[in-house]
Amino acid sequence: MDFEYSARTRALRERLDAFMAEHVYPAERRYFEEVAADRWGPPPILEELKQRAKAAQLWNLFLPDSDHGAGLTNVEYAPLCEVMGRVHFSSQIFNCSAPDTGNIETLIRYGSKSQNARWLPKLLDGETRSAFAMTEPEVASSDATNIRSTIVRDGDDYVVNGHKWWISGVGDRNCELIIFLGVSNAEAPKHNRHSMILIPRNAPGVEVIRPLTVFGYDDAPHGHMEMVFDNVRVPAENMLLGEGRGFEIAQGRLGPGRIHHCMRLIGLAERCLELMCRRVKSRIAFGRPIGEQSVTLERIAEARILIDQARLLIMKAAWMMDTVGNKVARTEIAMIKVAAPNMACKVIDWAIQAHGAAGLSEDFILANYYAHARKLRFADGPDEVHRNQIGRLELAKYEAA
Ligand SMILES: Cc1cc2nc3c(=O)[nH]c(=O)nc-3n(C[C@H](O)[C@H](O)[C@H](O)COP(=O)(O)OP(=O)(O)OC[C@H]3O[C@@H](n4cnc5c(N)ncnc54)[C@H](O)[C@@H]3O)c2cc1C
CATH class of the missing domain: 1.20.140.10 (Butyryl-CoA Dehydrogenase, subunit A, domain 3)
Incomplete structure (x- = not known):
C-alpha cells in the first residue's frame, strides 16, 4: 500500500496486524464452532479476545474528537478498519463494531448526561451491545419519512408501538439498548414528525418474532431480527435530544x-x-x-x-x-x-x-x-x-x- 499514512496510524496498524496474526486468524475456526454450539452466544473466544485487545490498548479506536476513544481522525481510523475487515467478526474484538459504534456516537453527541451515565460506560467497556430500530416491513423504509411506528406521550412516560425488521444486533444476549425511530408528532412538517427514543431491550412489550436470514445466514450471534414493540412504556427522560428531532x-x-x-x-x-x-x-x-x-x-x-x-x-x-x-x-x-x-x-x-x-x-x-x-x-x-x-x-x- 503506497498511501502516506500518519506515523500514529502506521504504528497502530502494525500493532493491529500483529494482533490479528497472533490471535484472530488462528481463532476463526473456533469462533464458528462456538457459534454453532450456542447460536446466540456471545462465544467465549470473542470475550477472551476482547480482554486481550483491551490489554493491548486496541480498544474503542473509533470516536474521532472524543475523550472516550483513541482520538483518531477519520483518515487515521479508516486504515485500521481495513485490517479489522479481513475477518468480519473482528471489529467486535476491538469494540469497533456496528451498530454499537453508531449508537455510541449518537449518545455522545445527542444523549443527556443521565442517559449517557446509564448506557455509555457499559457500551464503551464492551460489556453490553445495542441495536438501532428503524426499518419496518409495511413501508418502503429507504424513505425514512415513511416510518410509522408511534411514540406517544402519556404522563411521565412515552408509550411505543411498532413492527420492525432487520434490526441488527438484537440477537446477542448482551444487547441491552435499542435506539428506536418512530412518529411522535404526526401533524408536524415531514422532517419533524419523528423522534428517537431509548428502549431497554428487556422492557415489557419488546418481542423478537424471528431472526431473518441473508442468503440463509442468520449472522448469529448478532442476528437481524423481526420485532414487535407492543405498548412499550419508557420514562419521558428516554427521549433523545427532543421530540421531532429524529x-x-x-x-x-x-x-x-x-x-x-x-x-x-x-x-x-x-x-x-x-x-x-x-x-x-x-x-x-x-x-x-x-x-x-x-x-x-x-x-x-x-x-x-x-x-x-x-x-x-x-x-x-x-x-x-x-x-x-x-x-x-x-x-x-x-x-x-x-x-x-x-x-x-x-x-x-x-x-x-x-x-x-x-x-x-x-x-x-x-x-x-x-x-x-x-x-x-x-x-x-x-x-x-x-x-x-x-x-x-x-x-x-x-x-x-
Ligand atoms: C442485513 C441487514 C441488516 C440491516 N440492519 C438494520 C438495522 O440494524 N436497523 C434498521 O433499522 N434497518 C436495518 N436494515 C434495513 C435497511 O436499512 C433497509 O433494508 C434499507 O433502508 C431499505 O429499506 P427497505 O428494505 O424497506 O427497501 P424499500 O424502501 O422497500 O426499497 C426497495 C427497493 O426500491 C428501490 N428504491 C428505493 N428508493 C429508491 C429511489 N429513490 N430511487 C430508485 N429506486 C429506489 C431500491 O432498489 C430498493 O432496494 C438492514 C438490512 C439488511 C439487509
Whole structure:
C-alpha cells in the first residue's frame, strides 16, 4: 500500500496486524464452532479476545474528537478498519463494531448526561451491545419519512408501538439498548414528525418474532431480527435530544458508520483476492494453472484496480469529513457507500468462481463474505437512494446556468 499514512496510524496498524496474526486468524475456526454450539452466544473466544485487545490498548479506536476513544481522525481510523475487515467478526474484538459504534456516537453527541451515565460506560467497556430500530416491513423504509411506528406521550412516560425488521444486533444476549425511530408528532412538517427514543431491550412489550436470514445466514450471534414493540412504556427522560428531532440525529449518525463499513469491505475484498490468487496458482485445468488462463489474469487485475480505486475514494471521503465536516462531505460519503459494496461483491464473486464449486461452500469464507458485502447494498440505505443524491448534487452545480 503506497498511501502516506500518519506515523500514529502506521504504528497502530502494525500493532493491529500483529494482533490479528497472533490471535484472530488462528481463532476463526473456533469462533464458528462456538457459534454453532450456542447460536446466540456471545462465544467465549470473542470475550477472551476482547480482554486481550483491551490489554493491548486496541480498544474503542473509533470516536474521532472524543475523550472516550483513541482520538483518531477519520483518515487515521479508516486504515485500521481495513485490517479489522479481513475477518468480519473482528471489529467486535476491538469494540469497533456496528451498530454499537453508531449508537455510541449518537449518545455522545445527542444523549443527556443521565442517559449517557446509564448506557455509555457499559457500551464503551464492551460489556453490553445495542441495536438501532428503524426499518419496518409495511413501508418502503429507504424513505425514512415513511416510518410509522408511534411514540406517544402519556404522563411521565412515552408509550411505543411498532413492527420492525432487520434490526441488527438484537440477537446477542448482551444487547441491552435499542435506539428506536418512530412518529411522535404526526401533524408536524415531514422532517419533524419523528423522534428517537431509548428502549431497554428487556422492557415489557419488546418481542423478537424471528431472526431473518441473508442468503440463509442468520449472522448469529448478532442476528437481524423481526420485532414487535407492543405498548412499550419508557420514562419521558428516554427521549433523545427532543421530540421531532429524529432526522436531525439520523443525519449526524450515519456518516462515520458508512466510512467504517466501507473500509472494512476493502479489507474483506483484499482477503478474498488473496485467497483467489493462492488458489489459482495451485489448481491446474487444461494443462496449466488456472491463474495463467487469461480470463483469470484479467479478473485479478480488475480486482486490484477496483480495490485500490475504492480505497482512495474512502480516504478522500474520510479526509473531507475531517476537514470540512460530514455535511459538505455528503457526496463523497454517498459515492463510497455505493462503490465499496459493489466493488466487494464483484471481487468476491470472481474469487468464488476461481474456487470452483468449493467457493460456494462453507469450507471457505467466500460465500459468507459475499452475503455480508451484498447486504451492505441495502443497509444504511440502498444504492439507488445514494445515487439519486449524488446525481442531484451534481446537477445542482448547473442550477445557475
Ligand atoms: C442485513 C441487514 C441488516 C440491516 N440492519 C438494520 C438495522 O440494524 N436497523 C434498521 O433499522 N434497518 C436495518 N436494515 C434495513 C435497511 O436499512 C433497509 O433494508 C434499507 O433502508 C431499505 O429499506 P427497505 O428494505 O424497506 O427497501 P424499500 O424502501 O422497500 O426499497 C426497495 C427497493 O426500491 C428501490 N428504491 C428505493 N428508493 C429508491 C429511489 N429513490 N430511487 C430508485 N429506486 C429506489 C431500491 O432498489 C430498493 O432496494 C438492514 C438490512 C439488511 C439487509
